[in-house]
Amino acid sequence: MGILSLLILVPLIGSAVVAFVPASPTRSKQLALAFTVVTFVVAVVAYLQFSPGGEQFQLVESYQWIPALGVTFSLGVDGLGLVLVFLATLLTPLVILAGWNDVEDAQAQNGDSQSEGQVRGYFGLMLLLLAMTLTLFTALDVFLFYFLFEAVLIPVYFMIGRYGVGRRSYAAVKFLVFSLSGGLVMLAGLAVLWYVSAQITGEPTLYLPELIDIDIDPTVQTWIFWAFFIAFAIKAPLWPVTTWLPDAAGSSTPGTAILLIGVLDKLGSFGMLRFCLPLFPDAAESAAPVIIVLSLISIFYGGLIAIGQTDMKRMIGYISISHFGFIILGIFVFTSEGQVGSSFYMLGHGLSTALLFMVVGYMIARRKTSTIAEYHGLSTPTPLLAGMLLFAGLTALALPGMSTFISEFLVLLGSFTRVPWVGAVATLGIILAAVYILLFYQNTMTGKVTEKNKNLKDLNLRERVALAPLVVVVVVLGFYPAPVLNVLNPYVDDVMAQVGATDPPPTVPLATGVQP
């Protein structure tokens, strides 16, 4: 058994243990935390075994699954997969710690009666979600990916619908309908791909490294590309298929929201880079103009609506729509800078979203409401909470010194070198980011504290411990991003080669050896 199987098995076993072993809520939470910490350690070992710049897919393991169809159970990571595995395994234990009382808080918000089984179910699902997410980020067989792409809807559906707040049933089913529609379109594409692979190679295969090498007729490529792309565009929502996200964000517990938007939605952008580009390069190239325009719309649409939100969690949902716009933009400008930026952005967005939802979750835990207008002047009673909200906000507005700055700048740079006006327009988005973050901070944290907020307690030790690793990672990678860039650069080189794209050369290259 390879390290990747171990990586998936640990949370899977954990999920069963947490869900089915009758234990007190506190004990169940401790168990869940322990399993996720072990998973993170396994992920670190995997990172250390990975050699940057080596084979594109490493730590590969492959098992027979459905030989008749040429379907295998194959795992392996490339640079991007590795970074996202790191993100998922880092965030889950912190989410458990930060959301220690998520279930109880949600029950209080809904006015439900307390029941102990709820805790086991919630954290069991969380571990199941982690196991599935990790399989998705490491799946090398397109069928395996598709299978989990659909299956992962189950834990998320219940995490929103059963453990969420407010109009949770509506939000959960809306999420499900959107995702399923995308998934079914993808299934059609998958079937065609399977058929085409059989036509070309004589034997059907859905094993990614083999598929990359075959040339598919451009017209067929176009059809399959869009089938895949629509599924991914719903997941990492791209305008106009975004409306499920704010509802899901608003009705989730903060913990669910982090895992859904911060981690799982990366499947969309991850899928575009991993499948759409290498498998259907010609189609991707001709689709790029449309997708670039949609990304630009997303950036401003999400940003402007975020400014007008009255609910904190929905607001973060719209901010994410704006950020997904940047991520998708960077992928489809076909430059090394843009794609490295987008890949890094996926990590940064996960960290930043986690920070925002955690702090907002702490606020909700204190006041049992997510309405912005309920909060005012919190910097007086809870200065540390206010400071952490500002820090989280600064990661979202991509302040230099935060890792998010490097990724956002690279996306903009990569877009600018390909199509200057696109880069220039997208750059205007950084003004919006300043407005929606600082306005939110001003409305909730500054000014004279209101009566209801006067006696709030500042962050306790558990809450601080959950935030601290994220703060450290964001700042360290902001000043020293090499551990991530060293892994992502060779990865993007591979993708660029598979797509057959080259970076635009400088218009005035210096003769004296400035060229690298």
Next chain:
Amino acid sequence: MSILTAAQAVLPMSDGAPAENVEPITATITAAQAGGAFPLMWLLFALPAVGAAVLLIVGRRSDRWGYLLACALPIGSFILACILLAQMMALPEADRQVTLELWNWTFAGSFDAAFALRLDPLSISFVMLITGVGSLIHIYSIGYMAEDPKRRLFFAYLNLFVAAMLLLVLADNYLLVYVGWEGVGLASYLLVGFWQYKDSAAVAAKKAFVMNRVGDVGLSLAIMLMFLTFGTVTFSDVFEAAPEASETTLTIIGLLLLLAAVGKSAQFPLQAWLLDAMEGPTPVSALIHAATMVTAGVYLVVRSNAIFDLSTTAISVVLAIGVITMTMGAWIACAQDEIKKSLAGSTMSQIGYMFLGAGLGPAGYVFAIFHLLMHGMFKADLFLSAGSVMHGNDDQKNMRLYGGLRVAMKVTMVAFFCGFLGISGLPPFDSWFSKDGIIDAALGVNVFAGLVALGVAGMTAFYMTRMLAMTFFGSPRWAEDQHPHESPPVMTVPMLILSIGALFGGLFFVYVAPIGEWLAPVTGYEESTPVIPEIPLKLTSLAIAIIGIALGWRKYATKDVPRVAPTNVTILTTAGRHELYGNAFNESLFMRPGQYLTRWLVWFDNRSLDGLVRGIATGIGDLGGKLRLWETGYARSYALSMLGGALLLGVVVATARWF
């Protein structure tokens, strides 16, 4: 050399000939090659950065000693800066450009920006200003913030600012400049909004950050265009390749850099945030919004001289912005009644002079930086004195409620008076050399700009006299229960040290350590001959300053100043009181349309887009209707059966091999 030609002594013409043969620095040497303290130059910004980190992480437990640590670290940087300066002076002129590469920072594709520092005569001049004035202001703040329960936090932010500002001027490539650039913006945001419980402070802080972000878009795009054009963003490589690029490209890069500079330096049309930023504690106004951060725009333009020299359009726009803002700022300063806002108008105006200087090209860069350094001293002195006045008068800011404070606050008055001498253009004090240097050079390059600059010098003398008279002279107008008192020595001593700079800085940099010779290898220099002969020009300039002072004195010292601002004033005064309607302009052009757009989009997203998507769903399977019926359970079963179907398919396929 007569005093009348003193400004000429600034220039590198010791041999008496026009200094066309300035040796530009060509070779870059590494810190390791240079030896000595150079490999330690990273400590310059690391020391205050550590201070900020420690104070923020340790938190309230450092309340008792934190501020002392925070004062010690910038002083440490200052001492290191002095050592580095001495070593640099010992190097041959052509070698005074030392770089230190710390680590690989941002790299992707062919883009590569290292975490690398560069010390040359231009950056070390800034380092001296930042650490020197910065240290004094740290010390002053011990007294000024003594009563504030969050004093430790204040010092943490001050240290953060100093670290970011040093990184800004030490960076060896434009992307790293950007880190310092937004870093100082963050520190400014935190410090302007330091008293967060005040709504006005919170709003002002946000406004400053957002308006600066508009400028930052310019810096971002400039960096991108540089990379697209030259394939690099490192200073020396960009400057070396610049002559190869088309003038259009260089003009665009120049204008984008200028947009950034205009935002940071509160120049027209991004000037409206500066007066609001006076909401911050006064040491912040002195350090960030007078002496250092707001002059970063001038640094950026002068640093990028290789680009501006090649684009007549870009450099002309720099000049035009300088002329406009210089006038606007002085106009505002004449009309404001709050002492800090009047000083802020003055800052705008003085930085306008620097932009004008930089807009003259090689004829003016040296003077722009010279005036910047002088301004750093006399304006910090003026702000600290103003802070001392507020400190002794229950935080009263309105000059109409001061009057006659010379009796109660002698030391403060002396310090303020020294700052007054430094700014108003009287011989032989700071501006007599630095500002007149800009005016002289302007009259040689662009007569109109030179004449405006000459006129604004008169306004400068007028508004400074107005401030001096309204605060310290005339009859007392303060409230009964207000008991003006002198500030403690921990505040007055830094003020007095800065006063010395305000009085003698100009003389020092002309006769003792000629600043022109020092900077010219970096900035280049071309002599310009004023259209008016030397001696009449100097006499005119002096006469204008004296007229300004006389008018101000007659109006505000010899007559009673009403305690409530009179309403029967000229349209000019009304406009000045409203900051020339900059806020109204921004609000009607950007803010309100933006609010309408946001509201409309929220409506659209809730109704139309969501409705459309549901409508499409209805079209293909009546999902929309089912969604509304969700609570009854139909849609639940429908959706779940879809999911079940998809999964069943998977399971069937997955288990196929067993059949």
